[in-house]
Amino acid sequence: GENVEQHPSTLSVQEGDSAVIKCTYSDSASNYFPWYKQELGKRPQLIIDIRSNVGEKKDQRIAVTLNKTAKHFSLHITETQPEDSAVYFCAASRNTGKLIFGQGTTLQVKP
Amino acid sequence: DGGITQSPKYLFRKEGQNVTLSCEQNLNHDAMYWYRQDPGQGLRLIYYSQIVNDFQKGDIAEGYSVSREKKESFPLTVTSAQKNPTAFYLCASSYHFGQGGAYEQYFGPGTRLTVT
Numbered sequence: 001g002e003n004v005e006q007h008p009s010t011l012s013v014q015e016g017d018s019a020v021i022k023c024t025y026s027d028s029a030s031n032y033f034p035w036y037k038q039e040l041g042k043r044p045q046l047i048i049d050i051r052s053n054v055g056e057k058k059d060q061r062i063a064v065t066l067n068k069t070a071k072h073f074s075l076h077i078t079e080t081q082p083e084d085s086a087v088y089f090c091a092a093s094r095n096t097g098k099l100i101f102g103q104g105t106t107l108q109v110k111p
Numbered sequence: 112d113g114g115i116t117q118s119p120k121y122l123f124r125k126e127g128q129n130v131t132l133s134c135e136q137n138l139n140h141d142a143m144y145w146y147r148q149d150p151g152q153g154l155r156l157i158y159y160s161q162i163v164n165d166f167q168k169g170d171i172a173e174g175y176s177v178s179r180e181k182k183e184s185f186p187l188t189v190t191s192a193q194k195n196p197t198a199f200y201l202c203a204s205s206y207h208f209g210q211g212g213a214y215e216q217y218f219g220p221g222t223r224l225t226v227t
Binding site (some may be wrong): 019034046049093096097098101102 | 152154211
């Protein structure tokens with residue numbers, strides 16, 4: 001069935017360093033790949049998304065890359081700040097609206 | 112934090128009782144979703160609905176039921192048949208998917224259900 005694997009499960013970086021989270025999906029028909037950030041006790045919020053007709057997308061300190069051949073996509077956060085500390089989820093979807101989520105990565109940015 | 116609301120924020124029930132979680136949105140979204148989140152795990156889809164009076168089972172629908180009588184509302188009932196109902200429940204909504212694929216899902220604040 002459809003599956004999204006996310007790594008690492010936890011990530012600790014020093015403030016100012018970069019962080020990279022990787023996801024692999026199984027359904028080759030997937031064409032929409034969002035990333036959500038969830039702070040403790042709060043709702044997930046979309047931070048960036050990418051569609052299958054694009055290889056890379058950037059928004060200030062956040063970027064996402066997509067490799068359709070290898071079926072993986074990655075989130076890159078540069079110049080990390082303590083407020084970037086949260087759980088990050090990747091997801092994949094085909095033309096159904098149904099999102100398949102990865103297991104999440106807990107990012108800790110140490111001041 | 113408007114747009115999509117869930118109530119209550121915390122809910123406590125005794126084992127064997129059915130309980131209904133509320134989800135309302137005023138974003139004019141066609142599609143609505145229910146997810147379950149357990150500690151240290153991702154979001155698992157329970158049910159989703161793309162239009163009024165229609166809904167589909169997600170990956171973990173057993174022990175749950177939903178209705179979609181109005182576009183704005185998508186209540187979830189956790190029945191006594193659900194073996195491990197204690198969890199954080201998140202509702203979401205989005206525009207109906209188009210030719211370009213899915214759209215962003217907006218999440219509600221969640222309901223934390225504890226069953227003892």
